[in-house]
Amino acid sequence: MFVPPLKPTFRLLAVFLCVLTCFASKARQQPVSLADRRELFVDGHLIDSLNGASLRMHAPVDEGEVLPFDLPWEGAFSAYVTILQDGDTFKAYYRGVPTAGKDGNSAEVTCYAESTDGIHWQKPHLGIHEVGGDTNNNVILANEAPITHNFSPFIDTNPAAKPDERYKALGGTQKSGLVAFTSPDGIHWKRLQKEPVFRQGVFDSQNVSFWSESENRYVCYFRSWTGKGYQGFRSVSRTTSGDFIHWTEPEPMGFGNTPYEHLYTQQTSPYFRAPHIYLAIGARFMPNRKVVSDEEAKKLGVNPKYYNDCSDAILMSSRGGTRYYRQFMESFIRPGIGLQNWVSRSNYPALNLVQTGPAEMSLYVNQDYAQPSAHLLRYSMRLDGLASLSAGYAGGEMLTRPLTFTGNRLELNFATSAAGEVRIELLDASGNKLPGYSLEECRPLIGNEISKVVYWNNNADVSELSGKEIRMRVLLSDADLFSFRFYASAD
Template identity: 55%
Template structure:
């Protein structure tokens, strides 16, 4: 839970919201919060194991996985590594699985690379060390992307720096060029470095591993063409006000949220070296490799809207290890890159668990759409008021949930905080229920807010035993 922000309304230039969906995962649009209202993180629900790394070319040390939902198909990419070796050897390969629902998975026999005398496997990259160590693909949403390069990837270690790869179908990959596309003297890269096309920033973005003050941290760079990159920006963190995170951030898993791509959501792995939980006897019981039970890890949620800072408002565990002993070991509970939609009202986050064990697998965790966090009020009424903004559209939709006795009321104010006639709290009936996309109405005005489009306004949400997750002005 997060404490309230200040309650004094400020005069500032209105934010151009247009028709963007806004989530309550940060305070970017929040002017004040009052009463019992508070920000709350909503950890996802464990739906159980959906994929086990049980093939001979996969094994105990599969990891650095990526989920891509494109063209009506879910695609899972991951490192195959059946033996414990140093980073970047030919023991590692890159594997591929696919699904129509994000729950039931198949390994297509692709016939591309030989393992143990057979090509009947799902390996898409092999014998190209060190690039299978952390091969990290993405679907290129750029309107100018070459269809022959619709899928792109980055990979590499300190020895090679970061190289680019391209593919027309996400299965057949070639190097973009012989030399690295990005170099940073401070870059470590010995983790899952990630890239994506940013609609909001109109460029490609890479978030990658480096060390600062002995701690695993994150840097970023941008490019217009995926070849020429800007000087590094070493990320800072709102809970430290420095470039040193509070804990080791092993992977960053930063991604544009698919329903609000101007908001980057980072489901980062938080690593706690030397924080041992299991006894040697317990380690033997779960079958974890002898080198992999002296540390612990979980996942945290951070956000960014571009630039050089992560918002760490929710400085708490997002995915906890839980009851299974096998998740209280080193380098486990690492989220798969990308949250994807898996139902009309549901999205899923996948997590690599029981690392270094014969039972190494991926679990699926479910959330409501937009449901990373909310502003909630319990016990007594609370309210949240936005900064001034302009919008386009003719109706306001909210993602919210109330109890049977609870409610949400919405008031529209002018830029100075004065209630606008027809849109006051007295003219706002209680909004009750649980919906991803409920259109708000007022007693006389109905749902039509088009008369206010283009002029600076504020929204005030009054909550009674209710959560508000997101809002959007729509046409």
């Protein structure tokens, strides 16, 4: 049979379809490598499809005031808190300044508090710096303006880090650039070098840095603007370094298709149970969105310049590079009851989540800014509990993208109702059932557990699938799945 040659238009279409097929085939050959990492549901990175299920953000629980800013050198404008957990000791760092002034003014100091449980805090008398004629204070940096405006430290987990530089920090404004400090203990600090290590930013809020285990480099997220100078929206840019001294050209962070909002702080840091996922629990600022009247402000004792705006906390995440996943546009922490929570620059989250119980983690938020009652508030959540894969009573399911893992067990962090359940099915890359790991063979998971191993009949061993390309199908009914992890067990 004679087949006429294709017309040019159809030939182009055929070539396009061929190329498209090749790209699709190539994509199928590159599964997501999980290794033994824990995965959260703060983004849709692993999800291929959802049917009757959705990602749900969870609200932290208000646990009340834990740290008043009540010393003479602290006061109403204390801010930019960093919380670190070093072994059995929790450490808090924050700006102290009792009266409003220009960013980086000489009255600003960096204060320190510590705790054995993350709940009850003390302010030690360090005797390092003289403030107000006395060294009997909790100040770790003084007379270092403008570094003390937004000094933000981290514990350096770089295997090559020197013991006497185990703690590192950046601080400064646009005028000074970001200046690097180091410390062996987090209390006694010195400059890494006289000159700033990075100048290409605005820096007029808390600028955060850390050693990235997954990217094998130092990363800094800092304040920038979407427009030139101070025009447009307060936003975020990023730079990286191999030695904490020489930094790359800055790159603006992208937010996908979500709209721009003013992000006063972003507080990006590796999640301590899944450090390849960076959580960003930042402050969303709503300029000129006034809630408190002039008369109400007087009753509260709010500084006159600080009640024309309002703010709350938002949740984002990143897996490195220049992209944030903003899965949820809704507020992560809404301002509390009472007008004192609706003044400018209140509700600003501190940097870092820390574990404060076997099943609990805590985050901290500045409250009552520019008021005599300024303090730090603690919120609690279950471990990994920022967001979940969730389904109601009618049930729902998720199918993952193709993935590989290492290990011999699958562990879930989940919660169900008395009537609910979670079941897991492991499939091959094409979506076909794998004998021994089918839905019908999976024991239903019922209860509320931080760590529960999945069984198919009497078997929990998934080692025969380790390194192979699979998909995971999750079925839920009246349940939440907060995280999962393939890992190696000696049992």
